[in-house]
Amino acid sequence: MEINKSRSRRLLTALGALVAATSLALTGCGSADSEVADGQVVTHAMGETKVPANPQRIVVLDSPHLDALVALGITPAAVTERAMGYGAPKYLADKLSGVPTVGTIQDPDVDAIANLAPDLIIGTKVRHEPLYTQLSGIAPTVFSENSGTNWHEQANLTAAAVGKSAEMTELLTQLDTRAKAVGQRIGAPGKTVSMVRFTEDRFRLYGPETFSGSLLAQVGFRHPAREWNKYSMAELDPEQYEQINGDVVFHADYTGSSTGTTKARVTALWGSLPAVAGGRAYEVADDTWMLGIGVLGANKIIDDIERLATK
Numbered sequence: 001m002e003i004n005k006s007r008s009r010r011l012l013t014a015l016g017a018l019v020a021a022t023s024l025a026l027t028g029c030g031s032a033d034s035e036v037a038d039g040q041v042v043t044h045a046m047g048e049t050k051v052p053a054n055p056q057r058i059v060v061l062d063s064p065h066l067d068a069l070v071a072l073g074i075t076p077a078a079v080t081e082r083a084m085g086y087g088a089p090k091y092l093a094d095k096l097s098g099v100p101t102v103g104t105i106q107d108p109d110v111d112a113i114a115n116l117a118p119d120l121i122i123g124t125k126v127r128h129e130p131l132y133t134q135l136s137g138i139a140p141t142v143f144s145e146n147s148g149t150n151w152h153e154q155a156n157l158t159a160a161a162v163g164k165s166a167e168m169t170e171l172l173t174q175l176d177t178r179a180k181a182v183g184q185r186i187g188a189p190g191k192t193v194s195m196v197r198f199t200e201d202r203f204r205l206y207g208p209e210t211f212s213g214s215l216l217a218q219v220g221f222r223h224p225a226r227e228w229n230k231y232s233m234a235e236l237d238p239e240q241y242e243q244i245n246g247d248v249v250f251h252a253d254y255t256g257s258s259t260g261t262t263k264a265r266v267t268a269l270w271g272s273l274p275a276v277a278g279g280r281a282y283e284v285a286d287d288t289w290m291l292g293i294g295v296l297g298a299n300k301i302i303d304d305i306e307r308l309a310t311k
Contacts, residue, residue: 124145144157194245211298
């Protein structure tokens with residue numbers, strides 16, 4: 001009898017251990033699933049933020065993140081615009097029909113954002129840092145450091161926030177392959193380039209670390225040596241037009257039109273520049289070349305480069 005009781009106790013102990021181990025294993029599996037379902041921690045310019053898995057209502061405050069989301073097949077819940085009444089960038093208009101705006105890129109409407117009850121907000125520290133605390137109180141908020149400069153970082157941050165880093169890596173690789181191929185076809189390597197943007201009182205040269213400037217370098221053009229400011233730009237007066245000294249020139253207007261900027265003043269003076277005299281100065285759309293920051297905008301720009309520079 002004592003032997004049977006001893007065996008029974010050992011059997012019950014073994015069964016108990018098995019049940020406990022099974023329960024622990026199931027609990028561990030449940031915990032892992034919960035972590036995936038709850039989201040992930042994203043490191044960004046303002047620190048670390050836990051973002052939900054598969055966010056559905058994303059508010060985008062700046063151009064690079066907007067392009068990245070659309071390139072990844074995601075339609076945001078709301079976007080900002082370059083000026084009141086302007087709407088989404090023209091090159092994305094067909095993909096953003098019906099998407100509301102929440103203020104301008106420089107001045108987002110925080111109340112309008114809150115009313116949308118977003119589950120993720122994406123912006124830039126260089127533009128939106130003063131709003132970070134307010135926005136973080138509305139929804140998980142991640143900021144890139146800059147806008148345009150080092151644009152790959154902005155694309156990759158956006159992709160990380162929505163769990164699509166691998167997809168963005170593939171898009172960037174495809175872009176690089178295409179840029180180099182087009183550059184070879186048009187003979188870009190060995191040629192210098194000036195990227196000009198006419199503003200209200202001055203004009204601006206865009207350097208190798210800006211979005212459009214970096215893309216021109218990716219195609220194979222070289223920017224003439226000069227000093228650039230911390231944003232990889234140079235702010236110049238109309239009378240300094242001779243500093244537009246690239247073999248090829250691309251130029252755009254800040255207002256998106258030929259009025260209200262220094263374009264008329266500069267173009268009245270620059271006729272003797274080699275690129276202008278040789279028919280190698282090309283006007284391009286500001287909306288795409290300056291605001292199309294991302295793989296979709298970049299491909300539009302490469303379309304322009306190939307079309308214009310092979311004439």
